[in-house]
Amino acid sequence: MQTVEQGIVENGTLDALLNTVTCGELCKSADPMLNKAGAKPKHPLCLDAELSVTEGCEALAANKISSAPVYDAEKGGFIGMLDYRDLVAFVLSVLHKVPRDAPAIDAEMEVTDIVKRALMNKTGVPIKLVSNLSRENPLVALPASATVRTAVEEFSKNHVHRLIVLEPDQGASHFAGILSQSTVAGLVASSVGKLAGSLNPKAKSIWPTGNKTLEDVGLVGKEVISVVSEDTVLEALYMMHEHKISSVAIVTREDGENDLIGSISMTDIKAILADRKGWRRLYETCYDFFASMRYEQGLEAGGDDRVPLYVVHPNTTLIATIEKLAATRAHRVWIVSGSSNLVGVASLSDIMPLLLT
Structure with missing residues (x-):
């Protein structure tokens, strides 16, 4: 072979x-x-449909993955994928933060059931009710x-x-x-x-396309969804859910520029679902949350920085960007001009179609 x-x-x-x-x-x-x-x-990891939301989140975090298939023994097959997008949608549903447009009756009943059970016991909702809640991660x-x-x-x-x-x-x-x-x-x-x-x-x-710059392939100059440091974590999660993205940049806005100072991703939901007190962190400012995550995970890693900001520049080649993503196992890198002015983002989802050119 x-x-x-x-x-x-x-x-x-x-x-x-x-x-x-x-x-x-x-x-x-x-x-x-x-x-x-x-x-x-x-x-390969698959999750039992009867696991609680907290247990599902812990399994994703422990295995350092952002999604896994959900297996329902009663139905004798896979029923979907659980990922951090579903967990974010769950959090927002519990807090009535997600507007819904007249879903089907069954879907409405399911969401209602999730919210009722979650309000009584946020950790006891089985992942079979949350899997695919975001409707953004088909199996x-x-x-x-x-x-x-x-x-x-x-x-x-x-x-x-x-x-x-x-x-x-x-x-x-x-x-x-x-x-x-x-x-x-x-x-x-x-x-x-x-x-x-x-x-x-x-x-x-x-692969000639790989030698083109990020600006050449159109990844520079597009709107980048971002929050300011004073916005809450809940607002950041809502922005990700609404725009169907998995990370937002944290910026300061001065003189017409967006200076990149941090980021929040959907995988950070594990810090919120880890224990009951974690839910309070939804109301922290984005920058305080980012800084505390950086500090806490640095301690867990023996002082190593595990919440770095990976950046590239408009003249960085596409293949060099892919190499950086592969080396860091990151899903995206932020594109900055100068030292920190945010001008774009290059995610693996952006890059996949370019591999076909």
């Missing part, structure tokens, strides 16, 4: 590589356990034999960050793993970036 590393050398273009490597192969190559002698690959599955290009097309079309990979098993299919945008970014970085270039002099010509 052709290895991922061999693919780019033998096929000559990024498109050829994406059409050669399968989702199953990429999932396996991304599993660090496979690189250890005698080690078994880690079993998309691909066979392990599907090409990575097919996965990129699904990322772009369905606006999802992760796909379920299924392998055939005696006439049926079983859950083999999850393929993320980050894993695809890692493949591209290792095949076309500087490391690949040191091994293969032709790597730079494999």
Whole structure:
């Protein structure tokens, strides 16, 4: 079987590589356990539908992932994905912060049930009632034999960050793993970036679009959704929910410029759902919350900064941006001109369609 590393050398273009490597192969190559002698690959995480919201959030945080499929034993199958968008939608629903446009009766009853149960016990709502509450993370599955290009097309079309990979098993299919945008970014970085270039002099010509700057590909100058430091965390979550994005920048606005000073993402919801007192943090200012998260996670990491601000510039190339995203496992980097003037954002979701060009 052709290895991922061999693919780019033998096929000559990024498109050829994406059409050669399968989702199953990429999932396996991304599993660090496979690189250890005698080690078994880690079993892919799926969540029991009866877990509470708090338990679901803890599982995502403990495994350092932002979403996982939800399995309902009673129904005998997967019923959806749980991600931080759903948890944000849950928080906003409980606080009656999300306006709804005449949903179907069943949907209205479900949301009402969630709110009633949550008001009595915010930690006792099962994730089967919250999964897909945001309506922004559909469950998309691909066979392990599907090409990575097919996965990129699904990322772009369905606006999802992760796909379920299924392998055939005696006439049926079983859950083999999850393929993320980050894993695809890692493949591209290792095949076309500087490391690949040191091994293969032709790597730079494999994907001409990758040599264009962020300004060239249209990621500079678009409106960036942001909050000011005095806005509350609840307002930031509402902005993310309304605009269907997973992070907002925290800025100071002076002299017509937006100076980037921090950011809040949907994954920060874990700090709010961690305990009962966490709910009070919804009313902290965005900057205080960002600063406290930076401090607390730095302590947990033995002093390492685990809430950094990753930035690039308008003249940064697209492949250099992908390399940075792959190296940091971040989902987005902020584009700044000068030292801190925010002029754009480059997310993995922005980049996926560009891989097809």
